[in-house]
Amino acid sequence: EAEVAQSPRYKITEKSQAVAFWCDPISGHATLYWYRQILGQGPELLVQFQDESVVDDSQLPKDRFSAERLKGVDSTLKIQPAELGDSAMYLCASSLEAGMNTEAFFGQGTRLTVV
């Protein structure tokens, strides 16, 4: 069964350091999402791609976060510099297309701890 791949699963970093997460969506899925989930809360969308284009990054803290999906396939989310408040689960998801009835498939997530 096809899955969304994310790495690493866990990451511990010191504040002010740079950190990067990688996501490989299900093959053929045009839409890719990055979500942040703070402990005890629901996922919050950071950025959404349609192929290689950004559809929505309104909640992405652009002074420290960046995301790219250069060839419209895999994607990288970067934080520089990391802050203590960035500790959270970072979830990548993909969906077949931008239609309103297509569910999102999630990866296992990356648990980030900033110390």
Add this chain to the structure above:
Amino acid sequence: AQSVTQLGSHVSVSEGALVLLRCNYSSSVPPYLFWYVQYPNQGLQLLLKYTSAATLVKGINGFEAEFKKSETSFHLTKPSAHMSDAAEYFCAVSGSFNKFYFGSGTKLNVKP
């Protein structure tokens, strides 16, 4: 604008008892609604989705949900809880460009 509200951040039931997790939505367009389950340190797994084909939707693991437009609700139920159902459950609505809006989640505890 779309949003969902999940009533009750924690629900506790006995094994074999009915599970009822509540979700109310707000949507300016006909909604597409989803329930996801999340186990500790895992991603989200789709339980079921409402596609407007039928108001009663059956999902995996014996869960089902009923869409009630008049009540703007999409509550999740399971007739008999199992220990393996203990997890966190999220209701979501999708809007323009398939952007998903998630509720704050309900943690289900199943007592033996």
